[in-house]
Amino acid sequence: MGQYRRHVFICTTGDCCPFQGETEAYVAHLRKRLAERGLAKEIRVNRSGCFSQCGHGPMVVVYPEDVWYGGVRMEDLDEILLEHLVNGRPVERLRYKAPRGPNKDPLRYEKIGRKPTGGPEKKG
Ligand code: FES
Numbered sequence: 001m002g003q004y005r006r007h008v009f010i011c012t013t014g015d016c017c018p019f020q021g022e023t024e025a026y027v028a029h030l031r032k033r034l035a036e037r038g039l040a041k042e043i044r045v046n047r048s049g050c051f052s053q054c055g056h057g058p059m060v061v062v063y064p065e066d067v068w069y070g071g072v073r074m075e076d077l078d079e080i081l082l083e084h085l086v087n088g089r090p091v092e093r094l095r096y097k098a099p100r101g102p103n104k105d106p107l108r109y110e111k112i113g114r115k116p117t118g119g120p121e122k123k124g
Helices: 023-036 074-086 106-111
Strands: 006-011 043-048 060-063 067-069
Touching: 006 023, 006 074, 023 043, 023 074, 060 074, 067 074
Parallel strands: 006 043
Antiparallel strands: 006 060, 060 067
16 A cells, blocks of 8 residues: 555646646645545645656546546646546546557647647657
């Protein structure tokens, strides 16, 4: 068993997610809501770097269930908090499904005017 009942990671410093949503504000919002419920010591929210799923974000990952959410909007956070973090029921409509390993999407990078700057699958 880990140190926390649930541990949430939000991609705040990758190449893409912070440009697809205000992910720093996501961290602040979830921390505030958890504190209001007296859950801040049980459910931890951390900033994260890139998960190598760029273009599918903003990405949010919840452990210990190992549930990955993609395309998360600010308005989705309260549902993730109530359904998953508090009640243990992952929000299926937001669940990210992709082959295991890195899944960066260069076309989506273009859409938001960004270029990949590195990551585990960078060649050369
Ligand atoms: S920038 Fe968020 S997964 Fe890469």
